[in-house]
Amino acid sequence: MVRTANVSNKLKQVKIFPQRLLQPETAEKLLNELDQVKGVVRMLISGKNLPRKITCGPGTGKDVNHPDRIIIHVSGCAFELHVIVGEVLVEVEDDSVAEELRKACERALPFPFEMKRGYFIKTKPTLTDFGKYGFKSRTDETINLEDERMLGLVDPHAKLESNICMVKAEEHL
Amino acid sequence: MAYKPQYYPGSTSVAKNRRKHMSDDVEKMRDISDEDLTALLGHRAPGSDYPSTHPPLAEMGEPDCPVREVVEPTPGAAAGDRIRYAQFSDSMYNAPSVPYWRSYHAAINFRGVDPGTLSGRQVNEMRERDLEEYTKRQAETEMTDWGLAGLRGCTVHGHSLRLQEDGVMFDMLDRRRLEGGVMVMDKDQVGVPIDRKVNLGKPMSESEAAKRTTFYRVDNCAFRSDKEVIEWTQRIWELRTKYGFQPKA
Numbered sequence: 001m002v003r004t005a006n007v008s009n010k011l012k013q014v015k016i017f018p019q020r021l022l023q024p025e026t027a028e029k030l031l032n033e034l035d036q037v038k039g040v041v042r043m044l045i046s047g048k049n050l051p052r053k054i055t056c057g058p059g060t061g062k063d064v065n066h067p068d069r070i071i072i073h074v075s076g077c078a079f080e081l082h083v084i085v086g087e088v089l090v091e092v093e094d095d096s097v098a099e100e101l102r103k104a105c106e107r108a109l110p111f112p113f114e115m116k117r118g119y120f121i122k123t124k125p126t127l128t129d130f131g132k133y134g135f136k137s138r139t140d141e142t143i144n145l146e147d148e149r150m151l152g153l154v155d156p157h158a159k160l161e162s163n164i165c166m167v168k169a170e171e172h173l
Numbered sequence: 174m175a176y177k178p179q180y181y182p183g184s185t186s187v188a189k190n191r192r193k194h195m196s197d198d199v200e201k202m203r204d205i206s207d208e209d210l211t212a213l214l215g216h217r218a219p220g221s222d223y224p225s226t227h228p229p230l231a232e233m234g235e236p237d238c239p240v241r242e243v244v245e246p247t248p249g250a251a252a253g254d255r256i257r258y259a260q261f262s263d264s265m266y267n268a269p270s271v272p273y274w275r276s277y278h279a280a281i282n283f284r285g286v287d288p289g290t291l292s293g294r295q296v297n298e299m300r301e302r303d304l305e306e307y308t309k310r311q312a313e314t315e316m317t318d319w320g321l322a323g324l325r326g327c328t329v330h331g332h333s334l335r336l337q338e339d340g341v342m343f344d345m346l347d348r349r350r351l352e353g354g355v356m357v358m359d360k361d362q363v364g365v366p367i368d369r370k371v372n373l374g375k376p377m378s379e380s381e382a383a384k385r386t387t388f389y390r391v392d393n394c395a396f397r398s399d400k401e402v403i404e405w406t407q408r409i410w411e412l413r414t415k416y417g418f419q420p421k422a
């Protein structure tokens with residue numbers, strides 16, 4: 001398993017774009033299917049925010065209690081969905097995995113979807129990342145992150161713990 | 174022969190629907206009680222009196238003015254109601270009303286309206302009791318499919334998003350949702366919970382929405398497929414361009 005995010009040209013990224021916004025059950029099924037595919041390095045889900053509280057207007061501060069903001073389980077790891085899943089970005093080790101990804105999506109999604117290859121997650125640290133993590137040392141000016149796969153998965157201002165889910169972390173140590 | 178307004182050109186289903194909306198010749202699809210509608214709007218408690226911003230016009234002693242004599246005030250203006258608003262979001266996936274057509278419907282068929290049109294939503298300000306009458310008309314008729322449209326005073330996001338798996342337009346504040354095959358709403362238009370669950374009826378099927386929509390879409394009824402509409406759009410564009418052209422500037 002590689003320990004860096006896209007520093008090698010071998011790694012490829014695939015965007016999975018379903019025709020509909022996914023309900024939590026379908027998202028859970030899709031992520032589990034994708035996780036079973038060998039060669040997947042990391043996944044990033046994005047979509048429209050499901051706020052915990054109303055943030056504007058006369059109802060500001062009231063609870064929303066959106067039924068789609070629930071805890072889902074991916075490969076035994078539980079996390080709370082903060083978005084209604086609109087797309088999944090998957091980083092894979094090489095191109096040959098793309099066909100397996102397509103089959104996994106066909107198993108999980110009851111409607112059409114698009115798959116695009118390209119670079120969707122940042123490929124190298126930016127100034128904001130260096131501002132957050134710093135350099136390794138005075139002499140080593142690489143970013144001070146043990147696992148560079150963390151890069152690009154969350155907004156630099158967000159907390160890592162509540163936004164990243166390490167699946168089968170012990171296998172990769 | 175009595176004059177009959179001609180509202181919109183074209184022979185496609187979308188053009189016909191646009192004419193229907195503008196002329197208020199729309200089919201009633203569901204019943205929403207006055208109390209439920211008042212709760213959904215959230216401006217006053219259902220059953221309470223209308224708060225007023227000035228005394229009734231009859232008591233105010235209006236100045237002698239020929240225009241005031243000619244123009245009869247709306248019931249809300251006559252009673253001195255507050256100005257309040259209602260805002261609808263419409264999905265671009267074949268929702269029945271284009272926001273502009275909500276404005277046309279309001280401005281042509283109601284008085285004392287201040288419609289504001291945006292790309293995916295339409296807000297209308299009126300005197301409170303006039304507003305309730307107007308909102309009821311839009312909410313109960315084929316102008317609104319509660320699966321593809323929503324009463325949203327704030328956090329209106331949804332118009333340009335893909336639909337949810339159940340075919341309903343996304344609502345970040347979960348004001349209304351599909352339950353047991355019908356749309357229900359248990360929050361007012363700004364997301365504050367209300368003391369009731371309002372049944373908004375069945376959402377339209379995909380084919381019915383495609384039939385009743387006023388949205389031109391390439392995958393349903395393309396704008397360019399209606400030659401008469403294109404002709405008139407280009408003619409109006411040409412005339413307003415010539416009218417606006419000032420050689421001295």
